[in-house]
Amino acid sequence: MDNWDDMRVFLAVARAESLTGAAPILKMDPATLGRRITRLERSLGASLFVKSPQGYALTDLGERMRTRAAEAEAHLVLARDEGQGASSGLTGQIRIGAPDGAANFLLPQVCAAIQADNPALEIQILSLPRVVNLSRREADMAITVSPPVAGRLSVQRISDYHLHLATRVDGPAITRRADLKSQPVVGYIPDMIFDKELDYLGDLGANGVQLASNSVAVQLQMLRQSGVGIVHDFALPFAPELRRILVDDIALTRSFYLVRHISDRQSERLNTAAAAITRGLQAEVARLEKIARLTDTPVI
Template identity: 75%
Template sequence: MQWDDMRVFLAVARVESLSRAAPTLRMDAATVGRRIARLERQVGAALFVKSPQGYALTDLGVRMRDHAAEAEASLGLAVEEARGDQIGLSGQIRIGAPDGAANYLLPQVCAAIGADNPGLEIQILALPRVVNLSKREADMALTVSPPQAGRLIVQKVSDYRLHLAAPKGADITTRDDLRGRRVVGYIPDMIFDKELDYLGELGAGGVQLASNSVAVQAMALRAGAGVGIVHDFALPFAPELKRVLIDEVSLTRSFYLVRHASDRTSERLTRFSEALSAGLKAEIARLERQVA
């Protein structure tokens, strides 16, 4: 069994699809399928259950994925040590994040880190769900709740604030002024973290215009669709909006940076996570000062 076969296996295991794994591997889907079939023959058992929805891991496949991911991490550490100390970071690092952070924070922070490390390739994975680090969907992830399970390293990055926002022409000085106004927010059954459920804080009975993306919500508010909860750090990008009922509707949430425990000894990922955390904290503070 060759490591290159395990590399193909891991790529398919992470995305559960031959066609989605193929571009990453720089192969066509048919070649990826043949490589998986060859690996299963070598193992003597099925590693995937194939269906119209994709390739789901069997129990054996899950165990093999976990061992292969650890081997991949160890190989990465060996490469780091072979390179020795270097001035800048290099290689590819992928960060998973909810789309609020992915849209309004990570581009600036990652651009600054990239400018200091020309050999580094940074990928921002924006998902309306929790990123699965055990499947190695990303090297690290930002979350709004600290995970309670799994072999993970969890570090609090920063608090951030959210307020009720409306178009600048809206006359809203009391809660009574909210009556009859349309509410913009999350699609209720697609809220993937309890910290994103803002309706209780707002006291609204429902959402009349909903999206699973906070960027889409902000654009709807800018178009005059109603009122909604907006990150303070997003407001500098939405000059048509203003905060309303600031003292009555004020939320504080937190970002956490999460890494797989097997990456604890990776100097490269540790250095990147330190730069990322510091950059995020500073950027949140900078943007929030603009609307204070």
């Protein structure tokens, strides 16, 4: 490659696997990107991508080049971080990928506090109904509910969190499992559960869901209308119409993990941000779960 700009264009298209996907990242139109890739391939005398209506797939040469280009990018990021210095506070942009439970009910408060302490910092929260792909640099770090078992990644357990069955405060009295049979179940769309830790039907003993969404936030809105469903304790303070039920009978515990690129562990800036996010999430989970326990409504 002739310069860093060529590398930046190549990496963006390789990660997005399409010109249209890379265009907003680079703030360039797809036609211009196509010309840039064609020019780059001509200068190399070889194809980097196999083009099709489905997108841009890397050739063997493209795969090898992406590995080297990503390594160079990581070194440039480290050099930039060292140049910024640690005493001036966090600066630049940090993108955090997270499942939508954490993205909706935890990260907004945590990130707002971190940004207030670091006014030159831009924080982006990427909420996706799937595992965030760090190898394609979709984010700088990710919150997950299962530790990854593959890839050059570092994994740190953040905190346990708890889930219970919930229903409307003014709904029918439910004092035993048998009472659940008369209520519609709210939960995930079964074939869109992207992590086994999100499959709660076995714990609930239900055969299926009558009101379903791939979004935790939408499920919470469904429960505000009717039905029963498994809810994060930390989400309940945002839905005062709901109460926990069968607390001693149906109780789930899951964990959040912070996942990062191995190479980013050398970045003081990202280490500082990761530590702040970890502390913030631990405190926010504890705070919101305490509120959920204190506001349990007894069934009379």
